[in-house]
Amino acid sequence: MASSSSSHIDLSGPTFVVLTGASQGIGRAISIELSKVLGPKSLMLLLARSKDELAKTADQCKQDNVTTVYESMDLSKASAKDMFDVISRALKGRKVTDFATAMIFHNVGSLGNLAVPTERMEDVDEMRQYYDLNVFNVIKLNTQFLKVFKEVEERIVIVNITSLCAIKAMSGMASYCTGKAAREMYFKVLAEEKKHIKVLNYSPGPVETSMIDYVLAETVNTNLRDVFLSFKMQGTLLKPEVTAKKCLTVLQQGKFGPGDHVDYFDSE
């Protein structure tokens, strides 16, 4: 899906990074891999609910070039001001112009209630809650990031962690598929409007995270259960660090057009 436009993203300078869902799985892996490649005087802000797990991620991000901070934040409920403030605080008095690159990784996500069959979905409150975390507050946080770095908009890089489910229907995953479709589309529209901002929709492939066991425990859809069981049995699940490295390679090579959906399995 990568289009022909190309511009390398240089992470060797001072880089500011926000990562959501950094307490586990893919978010943790991207944080760790990033910390290894960022240039001197870089800053990383890790966000998630669990402070304890964020601390563990931060501990694995200790590098001479990088200062890592983290804050516990429930991204389904935080106000726009809370979000703006947490990003501003992380700058630690430095100016936005001090950074060669300003990145945000929207990795936070959930699977929704897998116990309700698609054809019986009718709980609007539940849908709202799902979208609050997975779509609406992702947009709200992204807007705060854009506001903080407004002065240096051309230095912004946005990575949305998406899924094959954003573009391909999967049985038993209506909330996840629709939420990912909406979220990816928001970033595509933004990219269409702001061509000087680099926007990537990265689809990490099937990764060995707690989501897999959650699906197996919760789903009422036998087809979905079979698909995930076969992932597990055949050992085809990717390690988080493998797809995290690929994501950084895609960014550094810059072989994606505005808002492109790039999958782990796409050829380079």
Next chain:
Amino acid sequence: MASSSSSHIDLSGPTFVVLTGASQGIGRAISIELSKVLGPKSLMLLLARSKDELAKTADQCKQDNVTTVYESMDLSKASAKDMFDVISRALKGRKVTDFATAMIFHNVGSLGNLAVPTERMEDVDEMRQYYDLNVFNVIKLNTQFLKVFKEVEERIVIVNITSLCAIKAMSGMASYCTGKAAREMYFKVLAEEKKHIKVLNYSPGPVETSMIDYVLAETVNTNLRDVFLSFKMQGTLLKPEVTAKKCLTVLQQGKFGPGDHVDYFDSE
């Protein structure tokens, strides 16, 4: 996009139809065109907020074969029970097995607040309201329809009025694009799970409706304004009845796979 699977949808028998957003534009046009082709003892239920405009639509649907009823309903707020009941009432004591085909057209839709630039979207309440009407309650209504016709699931035909914006980002239309993407994806997941139910995502093309003037009056995006102005100036907008007829042709020819996105401009 039409896939190879094909099965004609026969509307010449007694057919039950629910149409939302039937008070104007494409919804009205589909209602009128449908009333001309439905077989004897058919029933149509028209839904929208404006009773007066629904009455006008119903007046244009007077055909010997068809009884048309309408009810004022705010589909952004109606409860699941209200929705179930309005469909049940429309059966007028007849059994669901009396109908050869049971169709629902999800045409209701809005454009959202076009005065907020994409990069400044942050009002979660506004996003919720948009999704309530355009996504969440569409799903809820569809579930009620599936419940009412549960006994004859294989006779169900579902048409979601979608848009090119569901699959292609358009500047200045973040709410519309994301909502259409999510909504279309729900129907694709449902179709993936329920292959015996016919599900079509029909994209009507740029149609001469009040939406066009709304965009021109409200948008803060100059690119979007230019696109819509050129539609208007060049006379390329479709008449509602033209795209309504095409939608029925697609259905009757049945040349679409489960959940396929079929556009007015796709070749037959």
